[in-house]
Amino acid sequence: MLASPVLILGARSDIGRALAKAYAAKGCEVILAARGDISADATDLALRTEAKVRSVSVDITDGAADAFFDSLGVVPGTVVMVAGLLGDQAESAANDETAARVMDSNYNGPARYLLAAARRMANVPDACIIGISSVAGDRGRASNFIYGSAKAGFTAFLSGLRNAHAKTGLHVMTVKPGFVRTQMTAGMKLSPVMTAEPEQVADAIIKAQDKKSDVIYTLGRWRLVMTIIRAIPEPIFKKLSL
Amino acid sequence: MPYRAPLAGWGRYPVRECTVWQPITTQALHETLMPLPSVIARGNGRSYGDASMNVDATIDMRRLDRLITFDEATGVLVCEAGVLLSDLVASLVPRGWFPPVTPGTRMVTIGGMIASDVHGKNHHAAGSFCDHVDWFDLDLGDGRVMRCSPSENADLFAATCGGMGLTGIIVRVSFRMLKIETAFVRQRTIRVPDLDEALALFEQSHGSTYSVAWIDCMATGKSLGRSAILLGEHAKLTDLDPARLAAPLVRRSRKPKTIPIDFPNFALSGFNVRMFNHLYYAMQRPGDAVVDVDPYFYPLDAIFEWNRIYGRQGFLQYQSVLPLAESAKGMRRLLEAISAAGAGSFLAVLKRMGPGSFGMLSFPMEGYTLALDFPATSDNFALLERLDAITADHGGRVYLTKDARVSPERFAAGYPRLDEFRNLRAQYGLDRRFSSLLSQRLGL
């Protein structure tokens, strides 16, 4: 069961857009939330699918999660946290403010918004919270560990929230997409076999929500790759350039 | 932020590393354009050659893909220019609306359809796409955004329709969709043994909404030009059997097949291509049938990335049109040159076109057009120059959106309004700002 309305936090991202289309196509009511104005996207989606769609403005790092959910006027059936920020590792390593922004956008902000959501959704039938984390959180690597460690924190958060709600109706799902062809990765040379399209990610998420999966790698191959990466002994791992 | 990436058209020749910008709102596009000295718009890259590539700044329009309004009473749609035709087909066919003109693939953007002033199998009756456009907003890159229509800024309208992106970036479009009763087409297939009969049949078929011929370009001698001609009408409710009548507007989805690898070159040997043409001709069962819209209009879309069939070197598409009075003679010469070279393509398409368009560089003219593919080998470059000469001899022109190699002289000879187009670009200060590999190659 896909519980409506579906609130998509970070709806301007490619993954968020693909999710919105996929939920609307399944007949769900959708609320698009993003920084600034995305009413044009809501109009577009409603015209395409004839689904009920509206838009709200949100900044997940504003520390005002409760006020945001109170102003929604409804308790969502499904909340998907898509917002995140890759940032630039070198810049983050050099600059405290940049690092803090990456940490806030991938851990503090998402966790605080999802806590506020969970406080309201515990008794909603078929309620589901979905967090888009990342394989980058599976092991810290020199090339992206500021982003990666915030995602690692987010992964642990989702796992704990799932555990805490095992006995309420609220299901919590962790999504680790691997590479996805989006704005975030535009221009990067990505291995085609390890890279998914946003639409694939969206379909995988909706299928998994239906099955009440706990943790999914939207491209199955990534589970194997990350198992291997996690198994490399630290003395060797620290010398690798990954 | 921009990024660098190798780009190519659908023919995968030429390939060049370009700086790509992908704005996500029309306002962001507007601000991106201002400081850039030279840019070109890129839709979904389904033009075959170098039209949507600018090494310094190529603007990927695909994120500007919002529907803005749709009037269910009149079919008038207003949308951003990066909307994919495939998305419109997916969401509007179930509600009883079809594009008024559609190319042989639905993987194109509305902006690309205007910039190439595309034609479909209904050109003889419905004209080209721009005949169905009410207006568009054109960003001139210097701060001006102009509403263009047949009555407002009509000069820019006429230059932009078929203008290959060289007059600015189309950001918003209003055009009229076509009402349909069903997602099916009543198709009649007729096989004809040679070119003369093919042309004669087209001349008798003006009353058909859609018409096109698959021509066996490897046939020679008395069989030269033998074809399967497909006529079509949108099926009415009364044409459907009870099973289809239950859901008359539902498209049956098929998973596209994928060409997983670049085909090795020997796959394209003359023998294989000859066999393919032979079989394809034999497969076209004469008679009447009611078929789904997708296989009727978009047979090639069923094979994802079919362009890889021509291998890593890429391929060239040749499409030219000849005026009516010259068509019989000229088509015969084109087909003779192609079959003599033994370099035919998997599919060659012949089509009767109606009167030409108001667009200064629009391709259509009243007569016949032939389109076919060739692997990008040096022999074929030479062959295509011979085809250019035949086209020019008979007063025809080549289609820019399919082109990657025509010479500036041959191109210019086919387009009498070229100077008018150039003057307009200069007058509005667009000649330096909007440029592509194609415009640089042709000195446009």
Ligand SMILES: Cc1cc2nc3c(=O)[nH]c(=O)nc-3n(C[C@H](O)[C@H](O)[C@H](O)COP(=O)(O)OP(=O)(O)OC[C@H]3O[C@@H](n4cnc5c(N)ncnc54)[C@H](O)[C@@H]3O)c2cc1C
């Ligand atoms: C299998 C196949 C079948 C086809 N069949 C037909 C057919 O039957 N009839 C026909 O006419 N064509 C046909 N075409 C060609 C195709 O319709 C055109 O090349 C079309 O322009 C491609 O649209 P695009 O969005 O991919 O544009 P691109 O290929 O990305 O760009 C094409 C041109 O449009 C310009 N452009 C794109 N967007 C904008 C914009 N927003 N503002 C200004 N300029 C813009 C570009 O600068 C470029 O000059 C076919 C192509 C394929 C691959």
Ligand SMILES: NC(=O)c1ccc[n+]([C@@H]2O[C@H](COP(=O)([O-])OP(=O)(O)OC[C@H]3O[C@@H](n4cnc5c(N)ncnc54)[C@H](OP(=O)(O)O)[C@@H]3O)[C@@H](O)[C@H]2O)c1
């Ligand atoms: N692409 C990949 O390979 C990949 C792999 C693994 C995980 N992911 C994760 O998938 C999610 C979606 O990413 P994407 O690839 O689609 O990239 P994206 O387009 O960069 O999406 C990130 C989105 O997050 C939004 N955002 C950032 N900070 C925000 C804030 N404070 N408040 C509200 N929204 C904010 C951005 O909104 P603005 O438009 O307002 O900036 C943007 O739309 C991210 O969490 C990312 O970490 C992506």
